Amino acid sequence: MAQKPGIPKGTRDFTPQEVAKRNYIIETVKKHFASFGFMPIETPSFENYDTLMGKYGEEGDRLIFKILNSGDFLSKVNDELYAKKEATSLTPKISEKALRYDLTVPFARYVVMHQNEIELPFKRYQIQPVWRADRPQKGRFREFFQCDADVVGSNSLWQEVEFVQLYDAVFNDLGLNGVTIKMNNRKILSGIAEVIGAKDKLIDFTVALDKLDKIGEDGVKKEMLEKGISEVAIEKVQPLFSFEGTNVEKLNSLDELLSTSEEGKKGVEELRFIIDAIHTLGLQQAALEIDVTLARGLNYYTGAIFEVAAPAEVPMGSIGGGGRYDDLTGIFGLKNVSGVGISFGLDRIYLVLEDLDLFPKTVSETTKILFLNFGDKEAMYCMQAVKKLRENGIKAELYPDSAKMKKQMNYANKREIPFVVLAGTKEMEEGIYTLKNMQTGDQEEVDANAMTEKLTKYI
């Protein structure tokens, strides 16, 4: 009985054309990572259950794919626990491995495990798939790639400055104009919460504020009230709802708003340093913008927060993000090591480039020249030329079967191969090849050397 083929939801197959385009993005990102001094590492696709759980909040725990233990895993569960049918307490008993959820936590684990062989500050990049048991929708998959660059072991704000430049360099190279690099600082958010007397509600406060552009001022206020933030407190942050102006103007208003908060002032100072530096150094095409509503990844970011928005004309969420975490390795026992990093969302960048038709036409080009097959004798004659072309770096191939000419020509056509060669008895006698240009339809008789030269020039 034939099985109906399928793949799990939220996963995808990639065609040769898609792989070529994805590789183009990956190669571009890698090139710039390397030019900024980052070195590649790789970590296993699954980690110990305990390494991942509890690192991404309650929501994150739910979205981690757990791997069932091998063997008769249920036999070791006691009846009482089993009878409770409670996933949170049962899961750790039947699973001790889980699929990688992001690249940051495995990196923190890596740093701690390899601390004696690492030279600080350590700059690494990592391009690997991650998995989330999320419900898929546009630009959201259950298996997707992250491209991360992080530095650990340096508190210097120059790192943040470098990351802004790195974002700019990559998106500029990809020809993606009009991206906005949004920046915020956890200390500013803390400061605001402190000033309005809602320090204990920092997370609720920022999650609500983060939705400003989505649900509007009234929606945010409503949510804040529901979360138990007082009306008086909300009144104090009124300026945030209409936070306009240049970056410098925003910094000045923040200074004023946060004058009574030490932590808040520190945050503004950090942000000012980065903005000033970028202002002096300049960016090629990206816009750098302070966005006080930015609150992503709040579970571990402690300083800078980055997020990259696609050009306004594309309906797509963030295509990159990152931030600073002062003590990420602390949970694995290595204290006082600060890290800062950014991530590129490969799958979403792909969709944006596709949408704007920004992939170079050459990325998916394959074989340049196809030799038609008229029989074994002729094929052998062709293979000699094929070999020579390949030695000269030209992608060439012979049609494997002595099929009808129409079929072979059609094959070349479908694959958009620009040249075909017809070589039969006549050509073999004269030691030449009939070279046909598939675009113009022109044909000419050339010897192997002339053909190689012509193809080399064509490329």
Added chain:
RNA sequence: GUGGUUGUAGCUCAGCUGGUUAGAGCGCUAGAUUGUGGUUCUAGAGGUCGCCGGUUCGAAACCGGUCUUCCACCCCA
């Protein structure tokens, strides 16, 4: 995890308030064309109507469940 949406030929989709033999375009195969592709013409192959169950004399169509697609929420790249 919550709410909605989608599924018919390889692909994109028709298919009337349930009615007997489920269609189109594109693609595919063959021929017109024995060493010349794209265009044209002719013929042909190809479907458990996502899956399971129910209602009915009768289900692609109605109902329930399930899987899948896409969307919103939650959250996030």
